[in-house]
Amino acid sequence: MSTAQPHVPDVSIEDRLYTVKYRDAGESHLGVENPDVCADCTTNECTSVCPAAVWTVDPDGDGVPSIAYENCLECGTCRYGCPYDNVEWTYPKTGGGVVFKQG
């Protein structure tokens, strides 16, 4: 007999991101190099590797992800996650972006 009860913690990505402090840099430090590559992509690794729900692809849209850059934790996972090397990744300018209080 297994006593393990699959238990999904009662926490959403919004709850998690709410704990994170940001300074809005005012413009996105993320982008896609070539939207045509995204349009042809069916696997959307960017959406599954990102821990902060920055990348979302509308199933009824053109396949190009929308980018909620203001959620970005600057972890860099999407840089590696995209198999087509199509992520444009820069640092937010002049102190903008995530400001970790603990780290």
Add this chain to the structure above:
Amino acid sequence: MSHEATTAGGLQRPDLQTETPNYDDAFDAVVVGAGLAGTAAALTMARDGLDVLMLERGPAPGTKNVFGGVLYTPTIRELVDIDDAPLERYIAEKRFSILSSDGDETAISMRPGAWRDDPHNDSYTVLRRRFDEWFAKQAVDAGVTLVTETTVTGLLRDGGAVVGVTTDRPDGEIHAPVVVLAEGANSLVSEGADLKERPERDAVAVSVKEVFKLDRDTIDDRFRLDGDAGAAYQYFGEGAVGEAVGGGFVYTNKRSVSVGVVYRVEDAAAGQTPEATLDAFESHPAVAPLIRGGRRIEYSAHVVPEGGARAMPDLVHDGAVVVGDAAGLVLNSGVHLEGTNMAVESGYHAGKAIAAALADDRSDAEALAAYTRDLDQSFVVENLRHYDWFQRTIAADRQFLFEDLPRALASAETEYFKMDRTSKDEHTGAARDHLVAAAGGWFGAAKRAWRFRRMLS
């Protein structure tokens, strides 16, 4: 050299509205990034009499930095007095635990008495925001000029040689004889300047972490701790990271607990999301009670370079050196998870080499090569070489290590200790059969024992 903008003691936070001081050609070295490697390099150079400018893109050192939780201090303690450092707890217990996805846990715990004695095996939990800011302050006290909220956007070249940096500040070109690239795992500047190639996806892990606030007494009671004693728990198996290759961790801070998972970006790209992986780990019956009632105070994430010795880039170039995570200096042997100590060691050796080269009025790669040589002979590269086989080997044996073994251990334990009216002898035989079957028979068990012998050697 003179540079009027230097402020003694405090950290400099230039007001964006005022004119930026002109740092061009005012320093012997520019350090890109005020993390552990950069600060160690800056501090070492300042002590050797160099004028050093350290640039940090965040509003303060540590604001962009994430790690699991344990700082190893043998080198830092040589550089600065850590008695006043914002350390959380010393590691009094290490615990290694295998979790199955059925809720089983098999663990081994160690609490050597020696770890309770100063300097506590040089192992402390810290929170990077506080620690990195404190460490950078030590560098500033030694004469380093720290400028925050300034992002280095590229390198200046003269011929092939690096002769400075460009920044996102107005008139942000800063010429200097040597640039130290301590920009961390996402080394955009080094990659953009072709000083290193971006690591392959299969050589990089993603980590997600949460810090839970809990009373000090609650932490002491739950983890059986007293005073400044702390615990470092590492987890393996399908119950820790699902179908991925990696592990989980729980570290105690003074009044909070750091919980997270680290696994290959490959596995996340295959569809196992960081959030779901963290959810499953946090809700495992062996882990959930440790954080029950804790309030989430920070969620964070970062990539971790895990390519080992083979993925290390060239460390020295004409006018530049690469240190810390930017140089891929992270050790993951399953048992040992290290990076902070290697970052500091690399910064120290780089700083020493730069000071020696500049004393001869040189900054070419040949003159800086002492850094590569010294790091090569240090524990940093020795350890990376020694464990270079590890990542590939566990990835190749994932099914056994992460799924079959945790279940077989639990079945064997259940069988071995079973209370019924059958003899111990029969139970022992049945327990053994579980393990031998999971390992692929006696021959398979022998083969695996041989394959993983180096883990403890």
